[in-house]
Amino acid sequence: MKISIKRFDPLLDPQSSIITYEIPEGLTLLQGLQHLKATTDATLSFDAGCRSGICGSCAVRVNGREELSCSYRPREDDLIEALQYHPLRRDLLVDKRKAVETLRHTSAWLHQSREADISIEDEKRTETQSDCILCHSCYSACPVYAVNPDFLGPFALTRAYRYSADPREGDAKDTIDAIQSNGVWDCTLCGECTAVCPQGIDPKMDITMLRSSSTQYGYSDPNFGAMNFGFDPNGGF
Ligand code: SF4
Numbered sequence: 001m002k003i004s005i006k007r008f009d010p011l012l013d014p015q016s017s018i019i020t021y022e023i024p025e026g027l028t029l030l031q032g033l034q035h036l037k038a039t040t041d042a043t044l045s046f047d048a049g050c051r052s053g054i055c056g057s058c059a060v061r062v063n064g065r066e067e068l069s070c071s072y073r074p075r076e077d078d079l080i081e082a083l084q085y086h087p088l089r090r091d092l093l094v095d096k097r098k099a100v101e102t103l104r105h106t107s108a109w110l111h112q113s114r115e116a117d118i119s120i121e122d123e124k125r126t127e128t129q130s131d132c133i134l135c136h137s138c139y140s141a142c143p144v145y146a147v148n149p150d151f152l153g154p155f156a157l158t159r160a161y162r163y164s165a166d167p168r169e170g171d172a173k174d175t176i177d178a179i180q181s182n183g184v185w186d187c188t189l190c191g192e193c194t195a196v197c198p199q200g201i202d203p204k205m206d207i208t209m210l211r212s213s214s215t216q217y218g219y220s221d222p223n224f225g226a227m228n229f230g231f232d233p234n235g236g237f
C-alpha cells in the first residue's frame with residue numbers, strides 16, 4: 001500500500017516535500033510509520049507514546065483530517081501531514097508548548113474549593129470533558145487559529161467549562177473573567193473541534209455553555225454592537 005508523507009526539516013530543507021512510501025497492508029498508521037523508520041529512513045520523525053489511543057501524542061492529519069495514528073488504518077494514497085498551527089520541528093513532529101500554555105491562560109481549575117454533594121447528574125455533566133487526552137486534534141482543526149494565534153481554543157475552553165461547572169467551585173468568576181479576551185466570543189461555533197475529537201468531547205457545546213455563564217457574570221458578546229440585524233440606519237430595508 002502506498003502512502004505519502006509531507007516531510008520537512010526546518011534546519012536543512014528550503015521547503016517541504018511530499019514523498020510516497022510503500023507500507024505493508026494491515027498495519028495501523030503508527031505501525032506503518034514505525035516500519036518505515038526501521039526499514040527505509042531512520043530520520044523520519046513523528047511522535048508516539050502509549051500506542052493505544054490513551055496518551056494523545058500521535059495525532060497527525062490524514063487527507064486534511066486529524067487522526068490518532070495509533071488508531072487509524074491507512075488507505076491507499078493517504079496523505080499524512082503534521083498538525084496545523086503548531087511550530088513544526090520536523091516531518092510529523094510539532095512543538096506543542098504554546099498550545100498547552102492556553103490551559104494556564106484559561107485559569108481552568110478550582111479557585112474556591114468547597115465541600116459539595118455531587119449527584120450522578122453533576123458527575124455526568126462534566127464526565128466527558130474529563131476524558132480529554134490533550135491530543136491537540138481540535139486545536140489543529142480550529143480555523144480561528146489561521147487569523148488569531150492567541151485564541152484560547154477548544155481544549156482549553158472545554159477544560160474551563162469542566163471546572164466552572166463543578167459544584168465544588170465556590171466562585172467561577174476568575175475562570176469566566178479569563179476567557180473573555182481571545183476566548184468564548186472569538187469562536188465561530190463551526191464545530192470542527194467536535195468533529196475531530198477522538199474522545200467524543202463537544203468543545204463547541206462547552207463554549208456555548210460558557211457564553212451563557214459569561215452573561216450571568218455581566219459579560220456580553222463584544223461583536224453584538226456591530227450587528228445591525230437588517231436594520232438600515234438610513235431608513236431603508
Ligand atoms: S467551534 Fe469554535 S473552537 Fe471549535 S473549531 Fe470552531 S471556532 Fe474553533
Ligand code: SF4
Nearest residue numbers: 132133135136138197
Ligand atoms: S478535546 Fe478532544 S480533540 Fe481536543 S485535545 Fe481533548 S481529546 Fe483531543
